[in-house]
Structures are given as C-alpha cells and as structure tokens.
Amino acid sequence: MDPTVSIPLMRPQLPSADDLLPYLSRIDKRHQYTNFGPLCTELESALCSFQEKLFGRPVFGVCVNNGTAGLELAIAALGLPKASKVGVPAFTFPATVTAVQRCGLVPVALDIDPHSWALKPSIASQALEICDLKAVVPVCPFGTAQDANDWSNWTKKTSVPVIIDAAAAFGSQATASNVTVVFSLHATKALSSCEGGLILCENPALVRKLKSMSNFGFGQTSFCTATNAKLSEYHAAIGLAHLKVWPKEAEQRRQLLNRFSSALKKVSHQKFHAFEQNSTYAPTSCVIKTIEIGPSNRLEKALNREGIQTRRWYTPLVQNLPFLAPIQAPTPTKVADDLEKTILGLPFYLGLDDQSIGKITQVIEREL
Numbered sequence: 001m002d003p004t005v006s007i008p009l010m011r012p013q014l015p016s017a018d019d020l021l022p023y024l025s026r027i028d029k030r031h032q033y034t035n036f037g038p039l040c041t042e043l044e045s046a047l048c049s050f051q052e053k054l055f056g057r058p059v060f061g062v063c064v065n066n067g068t069a070g071l072e073l074a075i076a077a078l079g080l081p082k083a084s085k086v087g088v089p090a091f092t093f094p095a096t097v098t099a100v101q102r103c104g105l106v107p108v109a110l111d112i113d114p115h116s117w118a119l120k121p122s123i124a125s126q127a128l129e130i131c132d133l134k135a136v137v138p139v140c141p142f143g144t145a146q147d148a149n150d151w152s153n154w155t156k157k158t159s160v161p162v163i164i165d166a167a168a169a170f171g172s173q174a175t176a177s178n179v180t181v182v183f184s185l186h187a188t189k190a191l192s193s194c195e196g197g198l199i200l201c202e203n204p205a206l207v208r209k210l211k212s213m214s215n216f217g218f219g220q221t222s223f224c225t226a227t228n229a230k231l232s233e234y235h236a237a238i239g240l241a242h243l244k245v246w247p248k249e250a251e252q253r254r255q256l257l258n259r260f261s262s263a264l265k266k267v268s269h270q271k272f273h274a275f276e277q278n279s280t281y282a283p284t285s286c287v288i289k290t291i292e293i294g295p296s297n298r299l300e301k302a303l304n305r306e307g308i309q310t311r312r313w314y315t316p317l318v319q320n321l322p323f324l325a326p327i328q329a330p331t332p333t334k335v336a337d338d339l340e341k342t343i344l345g346l347p348f349y350l351g352l353d354d355q356s357i358g359k360i361t362q363v364i365e366r367e368l
C-alpha cells in the first residue's frame, strides 16, 4: 500500500489459498478448466438458489467472465436495430455505457431520482415523450435495489425492455418477469469470483440463449451476436469458496455501515447526509453528499492530506467522460449535475475499525 495512505478506500477480501484448495483439487482431478465445467454449473445453481430463497421467485442464471460482458450479452440479446437509443442514468460507472455502445447502440443520459440516486420509471417515461428509447438500463447505485416490479410494469405499459445493471447488488436486487438483472462478481464486490458476472432472469429460454451467446453462439440456429464470455473453473472456485462465508460477511458489512452512519450523523450538523442503504444486503461503500457545492472538494482534500483515501464515485457524469464517444442528454440532468459536484465516497471495507471511523469523522467535523 502507498505509505502515505493511512486508511485505504477499499480493501477487497477474497477467499484464502487454504479455502480454495478443495475446489482447486477438484479441478486438478477432473481436467476441465472452463467451458461450463462442474464448478461453474455449481456456482450458477447455488446463486440461483440463494436468490430464490431471498425473493421467493424462480430464477435462471448464467455466470460470465465479468459484469460488463454480462451487460453486453443481455443488451445484445434484445436484438435491437443498430443505432437504437438506450436510456442510461447520467450517474453510473462507465461500463453501463460501454456495454450499450459495444452493442452498436446509442446511450442516452437520463437524470436520477434525488432520494435513491437511481434512474426510475417516471424519469424514463418523461424521456420517452421526447426520445424514441428502444431499451433502458437503470442502475442500482452502490448496490441499492431497484423496484423490479415497477420496471416490469413499465415494460408492459411501454413495450420498452429493461435490463437492470445491478453490479453491486447481489442479495439486494430481485428479478421480475420481463426484467433481466446483471450482477458483477468483481474483486471489489461483496460476493466475488475475482473477475466474474451473473445474469439472472425468469425466462429459461433466454438464459439458454445467453449461455450460447457467451460461447461464440454455438447451438444457435439463426444469426446472433456472440462472444467468448465464459467463466473459468478457477474463477468459479473463488466464487464458491466466497459464497460459503458471504452471508456472515454481508451481516458484518451491514453492521459496519450502521456504525459508520451513526458516527457520521453525529458530526453532520445538516451540512451533509449519508446515502441511505437500509435495504442493501451487503453494502460495499459509504457515500456522502454535501448540502452545498464546494465543501465536498474541501473535505476531499482534508481527508486525503490525512492519508484517508476517498473517491467521487460515478463522476464525471457519463456525458462528461472524455474517453467515451459523445453522449446526449435529451432532458436536463439537474439532480445528477448537483450530485457530480457534491458526492464523496469514504473508505469502506471489512476490517475498517472504530478507530479509523473516529479519525474519518473527526476530520469531517473539523473541516465542515
């Protein structure tokens, strides 16, 4: 770690070599290293069972090599005409946008809701009045769930398909009929296979198609966009080992966020508020928004001076990212514009102790 950093932003925690060994021995014995091997299949069914237990709905799933590839496959499977417009939130990680662009479609930046910081059906409906959206990819900001039923009803009403980018929301995000959900299993996520992704939906035929699309399209009888997005057995091993401890870790994450949020409340003095994540199953971040523009910059500098790492998550907004092809925002993105200037992500990881939380809140109180 950089010696000037006293409290890092995150410290991923994946299974140890000892925890992985039984799974690796199975791979050694079987000599199957990828191509939908037994560990990958076991991980898929374990994740589907977990999701079914949590939400009481039957789901079907396919594991892929990362969340971005999962989004690309789910969007490509819609079979939209080239250059169709797809609504995405202005406030998201670039992968939401790159996935749309790599499918030959045109992302259109939409505003977010001021409370959930998420693109919601009412905002998509407004955009639909002036813009011919052919699909929408709402995001679960920092792992907080979207209402899948709301989106399902919206799709029924508008005939516009929805893919939820639920990268950090495994355990929080439900599926619904007509709504496909894509998760990331990246090392920074609460449940991880180091690199990996998971697509869940309630349509078994769609999952069969997605699986084939992740394997060059083998098995398809008509044209489909395809790639190689398979999850290797080694990555599946990490996912299976992590799943064993995940419910316990998720509980620890919730407790940590509660302790951190209470400490932040005591020093907020109405100058900032913490992003609400009450329904998040396994939080991976602690994010605040300052009430006025300006203080988050000052705070960022003060925390960084003390060796406390911060990040302005999901900024710049997607339409301001210099490395993406230009993105239009057909309606004003006022809420996202404000958040771009006032958001600040604080350190958050398993093992962040009360002393470190005390140091962070002290600097915030002093600075504000």
Ligand SMILES: Cc1ncc(COP(=O)(O)O)c(C=O)c1O
Residues within 6 Å of the ligand: 066, 067, 068, 069, 092, 093, 095, 096, 139, 140, 165, 167, 168, 183, 184, 185, 186, 196, 197
């Ligand atoms: C909102 C969002 N979408 C997509 C991704 C991409 O996931 P992956 O890193 O597994 O490709 C991320 C990654 O953090 C994300 O935050």
